[in-house]
Amino acid sequence: MEQLNNTFVAVQAASRQLALLNSKQINNILVAVADAIMEQSLFLLAENEKDLTRMDKADPKFDRLMLTEERLKGIATDMRNVAELPSPLGKVLKENIRPNGIRLKKISVPFGVIGIIYEARPNVSFDVFSLCLKSGNACVLKGGSDADFSNRAIISVIHSVLKKFDTDPHIVELLPADRQATSELLHAVGYVDLIIPRGSSNLINFVRQNASIPVIETGAGICHTYFDEYGDTTKGAAIINNAKTRRVSVCNALDCLIIDEKRLNDLPLLCEKLKKNNVIIYADAKAYRALQSSYPAELLHPATTESFGTEFLSYAMAVKTIKSMDAALEHIQTYGSKHSECIITEDKSRAELFTKVVDAACVYTNVSTAFTDGAQFGLGAEIGISTQKLHARGPMGLEEITSYKWIIEGDGQIRK
Missing domain, CATH: 3.40.605.10 (Aldehyde Dehydrogenase; Chain A, domain 1)
Incomplete structure (x- = not known):
């Protein structure tokens, strides 16, 4: 002492x-x-x-x-x-x-x-x-x-x-x-x-x-990407794969994909790149059915209560199906850690609503959450990513x- x-x-x-x-x-x-x-x-x-x-x-x-x-x-x-x-x-x-x-x-x-x-x-x-x-x-x-x-x-x-x-x-x-x-x-x-x-x-x-x-506080990174009903599948597949697999052990890695139920038919395409990296998916019932015939059985599991709100830090992620943007916002509010959240959409008004309502240090539109990083933000490096609101927030x-x-x-x- x-x-x-x-x-x-x-x-x-x-x-x-x-x-x-x-x-x-x-x-x-x-x-x-x-x-x-x-x-x-x-x-x-x-x-x-x-x-x-x-x-x-x-x-x-x-x-x-x-x-x-x-x-x-x-x-x-x-x-x-x-x-x-x-x-x-x-x-x-x-x-x-x-x-x-x-x-x-x-x-x-x-x-x-x-x-x-x-x-x-x-x-x-x-x-x-x-x-x-x-x-x-x-x-x-x-x-x-x-x-x-x-x-x-x-x-x-x-x-x-x-x-x-x-x-x-x-x-x-x-x-x-x-x-x-x-x-x-x-x-x-x-x-x-x-x-x-x-x-x-x-x-x-x-x-x-x-x-x-x-x-x-530099909080844990429980990060979501919301694929809106007006999302572009090509952009979405690339963003989801990058956010999840670029480096799985860091706090800006994707933990949960939220998808509008109107776009469930596109879910196999959105998850196609994840197969090559052997990403385990914990999918809710609707997402599970949408992926069952296309995603490797050994990598696809039914979601449990613990699947949401988990920072995986590994080649694993959850998928949540929602009926509306309000439901997506509610899910993020309930399970997010106020770190980094993303919406994939081609509708400008919906993107503006998402960025205005989501309570997080970094909110993205059509960009991988992997960019939440001091060097990527032009800060040289970072001493941490603050998820609180007093004095400092983000990188x-x-x-x-x-x-x-x-x-x-x-x-x-x-x-x-």
Whole structure:
């Protein structure tokens, strides 16, 4: 406990030193870390392999845990992209002069110290570091035990670069992968300014219920795609397949296809591409009958109550038949997680109604939900996808991890 407290003290002290770094220094560090990722790729992959050998390949988290040469290249590219983004700090958000001559300015500033609690996703370690450094925040990382070898390797690479730049390595620290460290982080009042959990709904609920520090929720992704009665089958088949199979273990993957009953005859065509990826479908009675003669029997199962509202994180999805758009909206309201929802339709008025009524961070028309991603949104990377409504919503980039303060200047004014 004392050791963890010393870590929090050191990170807070380092966060104050961050204010002395200019944009050029920060960008140079980010580019150097991106270079080091590729130079140390064999080391990073070897440590990641130690984690992979401890996990069952059938576990939905396995894909999230896995690093590859290609994924490391992507991480390095994202880090360079963050370096090229304009600084979010020091922006004048509002200014005015009061009748008494007092000059007011509202400017963007860092939060200070951000704590991130996440599961088997080692790429988060790099993403969080790059965004926090660029936004002037120090960060305390609490990864899961599943990715401990990977995370420690990543932090060692980052620390080696920081030392070369004579920058306090305490601006990013990795806590032990145990529950005590989680508890201490959640109660590090006075040292940590914000907690962001990334992972399962169980993790997020635990953090929200136990933290003594403000929390931004990055909720589970239970994502729907609604194929409207005016949907285009060619677009629909491509969108559904991409949203489901591009990468099944991520939060923006499709979990439930909602289809208007007037278009059930098109359901086999909409699901045709899913066969090649051996996607298991849990279909309600009407959808089951529509697919029974065309979809592989071993991959088609009757839906149960548990089929809806489930984040599958695997090659599986549900299909729900509805009679009207109101029924589709009601289903999404009941089972969605306010993450990403999509409508496939050629009717503009229905698309506008859907986007207006659906309560989610990201609402799509004729686009795969796979695009809910900080890099895809032009944010460089993301620190998480917020599903709450206070402060930030959707992919959180640089601006979303800044706060603001008021600067007041005068010439001796006093208040009566």
